[in-house]
Amino acid sequence: MRERIATALLAAALLAGLAPARTAAEDPAKVPERYQWNLADVYPSDAAWQKAKDALAERAKELPKFKGTLGTSARRLKDCLDLAFELRREDARLSTYASQKSDLDVRNASALAMRQSMTPFEADLAAKMAWINPEILALPEAKLAAFLKEEPGLVPYKPVIEDIVRLRKHTLGAEGERVLADASLVMDTPDSVYSVFADADIPRATLTLSTGETVRLDAAAYTQYRAVPDRWDRERVFDAFFGNLNAYRGTFGALLNAEVKKDLFRAKARKYDNGGKDAVGSCLASALGGPNIPPEVYHNLIRNVHKNLPYLHKYLRLRQRMMDLPELRYSDLYASIVKEVDQKYTVDQAMDLTLKAVAPLGRDYVEVLSKGFQSRWVDFYPYEGKHSGAYSNGAAYDVHPFMLLNFNGTFEDVSTLAHEAGHTMHSYYSNKSQPFATSDYTIFVAEVASTFNENLLMDYMLKHTDDDAVKLFLLGNYVDGIRQTLFRQTQFAEFELKIHERVEKGEALTGDELNKIYKGIIDEYYGAGQGLTAIAPACYAEWAYIPHFYYNYYVYSYATSLTASTALSQMVLQGKPGAVEAYRKFLSLGSSMPPIEELKVAGVDLTTDAPFDITMRAMDKAMDDMQAILDRMEKNRKK
Numbered sequence: 001m002r003e004r005i006a007t008a009l010l011a012a013a014l015l016a017g018l019a020p021a022r023t024a025a026e027d028p029a030k031v032p033e034r035y036q037w038n039l040a041d042v043y044p045s046d047a048a049w050q051k052a053k054d055a056l057a058e059r060a061k062e063l064p065k066f067k068g069t070l071g072t073s074a075r076r077l078k079d080c081l082d083l084a085f086e087l088r089r090e091d092a093r094l095s096t097y098a099s100q101k102s103d104l105d106v107r108n109a110s111a112l113a114m115r116q117s118m119t120p121f122e123a124d125l126a127a128k129m130a131w132i133n134p135e136i137l138a139l140p141e142a143k144l145a146a147f148l149k150e151e152p153g154l155v156p157y158k159p160v161i162e163d164i165v166r167l168r169k170h171t172l173g174a175e176g177e178r179v180l181a182d183a184s185l186v187m188d189t190p191d192s193v194y195s196v197f198a199d200a201d202i203p204r205a206t207l208t209l210s211t212g213e214t215v216r217l218d219a220a221a222y223t224q225y226r227a228v229p230d231r232w233d234r235e236r237v238f239d240a241f242f243g244n245l246n247a248y249r250g251t252f253g254a255l256l257n258a259e260v261k262k263d264l265f266r267a268k269a270r271k272y273d274n275g276g277k278d279a280v281g282s283c284l285a286s287a288l289g290g291p292n293i294p295p296e297v298y299h300n301l302i303r304n305v306h307k308n309l310p311y312l313h314k315y316l317r318l319r320q321r322m323m324d325l326p327e328l329r330y331s332d333l334y335a336s337i338v339k340e341v342d343q344k345y346t347v348d349q350a351m352d353l354t355l356k357a358v359a360p361l362g363r364d365y366v367e368v369l370s371k372g373f374q375s376r377w378v379d380f381y382p383y384e385g386k387h388s389g390a391y392s393n394g395a396a397y398d399v400h401p402f403m404l405l406n407f408n409g410t411f412e413d414v415s416t417l418a419h420e421a422g423h424t425m426h427s428y429y430s431n432k433s434q435p436f437a438t439s440d441y442t443i444f445v446a447e448v449a450s451t452f453n454e455n456l457l458m459d460y461m462l463k464h465t466d467d468d469a470v471k472l473f474l475l476g477n478y479v480d481g482i483r484q485t486l487f488r489q490t491q492f493a494e495f496e497l498k499i500h501e502r503v504e505k506g507e508a509l510t511g512d513e514l515n516k517i518y519k520g521i522i523d524e525y526y527g528a529g530q531g532l533t534a535i536a537p538a539c540y541a542e543w544a545y546i547p548h549f550y551y552n553y554y555v556y557s558y559a560t561s562l563t564a565s566t567a568l569s570q571m572v573l574q575g576k577p578g579a580v581e582a583y584r585k586f587l588s589l590g591s592s593m594p595p596i597e598e599l600k601v602a603g604v605d606l607t608t609d610a611p612f613d614i615t616m617r618a619m620d621k622a623m624d625d626m627q628a629i630l631d632r633m634e635k636n637r638k639k
């Protein structure tokens with residue numbers, strides 16, 4: 001299941017852990033069928049689902065007979081993998097039906113029971129397969145290579161086998177793996193204590209705003225009130241919220257120190273030293289090793305964002321102009337600078353706009369998506385009891401992808417449709433082109449196809465309106481998306497790298513030290529030394545507010561995805577020869593290649609400056625367009 005994990009427009013809300021906005025519920029009985037899922041495409045009935053599940057459980061009983069025999073012949077290995085992936089394929093279909101049925105109405109007890117029954121079912125299936133990877137791993141590399149040469153039926157599994165072999169030197173013997181598994185029982189302690197403390201136990205400041213409203217500043221209230229129109233209220237909200245975190249920086253520091261030490265323990269245990277290039281025990285190499293991302297991608301991101309800070313500074317000056325402020329403060333960064341356009345769209349208009357926006361990707365792309373829209377791949381409307389938010393799910397390999405929306409008619413809802421359609425078409429082409437074993441694309445590339453489509457929609461909308469207010473709204477959102485996703489997430493990524501490097505060198509992190517490191521980074525990003533932004537001292541404890549620092553190098557991928565999709569969509573929109581074909585090829589790759597290589601096929605190399613340069617040019621042009629509109633508006637006012 002792929003939730004909408006990061007989009008230009010929503011990244012901020014997600015970071016803050018905001019619940020999706022509440023939506024007005026429709027009555028499903030009154031909504032035309034064509035706007036609702038047809039789950040009968042997956043199984044014709046609950047009874048058919050149950051029958052398939054029983055058959056799968058029966059078939060799984062054949063697995064143990066392969067145990068201990070994978071090295072006997074290429075044919076034997078192939079037969080075992082055929083069975084294992086056949087089971088997974090049917091399991092994904094079963095799970096799709098049960099979870100989506102339950103998502104339509106979380107109060108539906110029988111659907112919930114179906115969904116819940118999948119948990120022990122899948123645990124049992126996983127347990128039955130748990131021996132396969134270690135047994136493949138134990139085979140000599142030369143033997144595996146000979147098997148792959150000899151048996152054409154093994155070709156679909158080549159990337160899978162190669163990935164198991166790639167991780168060989170980071171896999172311990174049975175005893176070592178057992179110790180690590182036992183240790184993991186205590187290793188999530190810093191994260192769980194952080195959650196309990198930051199989300200519940202920490203005493204909260206209360207504040208009376210200029211409106212007379214008194215608010216208790218927990219994290220949800222902070223995200224709500226940091227954007228209030230009165231700037232002195234905003235400043236006080238920042239001061240109170242971060243001042244409170246700052247008061248507990250000792251505890252937060254001890255927790256984060258423990259978390260980073262845990263990462264180092266794991267990196268050392270799994271022998272990650274990045275070929276001796278990084279310190280012995282490289283947390284970065286360890287975190288990026290699983291998904292197979294070269295650490296160079298991470299360093300390149302930080303280097304390029306630094307190089308391009310003048311664009312962020314230009315943005316800050318633009319924001320200051322639009323807010324008409326004598327000086328910009330850190331607490332001014334969330335207030336809206338563009339007026340929401342109250343244009344409403346119907347579902348039919350949203351589908352039409354999305355199809356027109358993706359036209360640069362070719363007729364076939366448009367036709368498949370159009371057919372999907374007409375064939376009930378999407379469940380559009382919010383109902384009482386329906387799962388909130390939006391997602392695309394392409395796990396049912398033999399069926400087709402599905403999209404869940406809670407469509408209320410805003411532009412953001414149209415953009416969400418384009419976003420989820422991006423995931424869906426990525427799944428569609430990968431499922432169609434790849435064998436099941438390599439059909440599911442990785443998290444690292446997942447948000448490229450979705451945000452790519454958001455960019456196409458933005459471009460289409462800009463080209464088809466001459467209303468300056470609408471243009472300003474679209475451009476403002478676009479630029480702010482780059483600021484929040486590329487600059488802000490990299491600011492976090494840089495902090496993460498710095499604190500891990502400290503611990504790798506044997507230094508301890510305290511709350512004071514973490515404040516100092518954070519200050520060094522945000523002062524530079526926001527030009528505090530150049531008088532661009534005034535930052536109140538309490539804000540240097542912002543790190544204590546970010547739960548992602550307990551996710552072990554995760555946020556950077558928001559920034560790399562957005563850079564890749566912005567650069568790729570620019571190439572397509574500017575008509576670069578071969579750009580469409582390259583991007584379409586990428587959509588069909590599933591997980592058949594390492595993620596960075598897949599993106600090279602698409603046309604971007606994230607170890608180079610090029611995608612960042614293209615993204616910055618796009619941001620710069622959008623800011624210039626905004627300035628021109630503002631100049632025009634000012635002139636008109638003076639007339």
Ligand SMILES: [Zn+2]
Binds near residue numbers: 004005006423446450
């Ligand atoms: Zn997404």
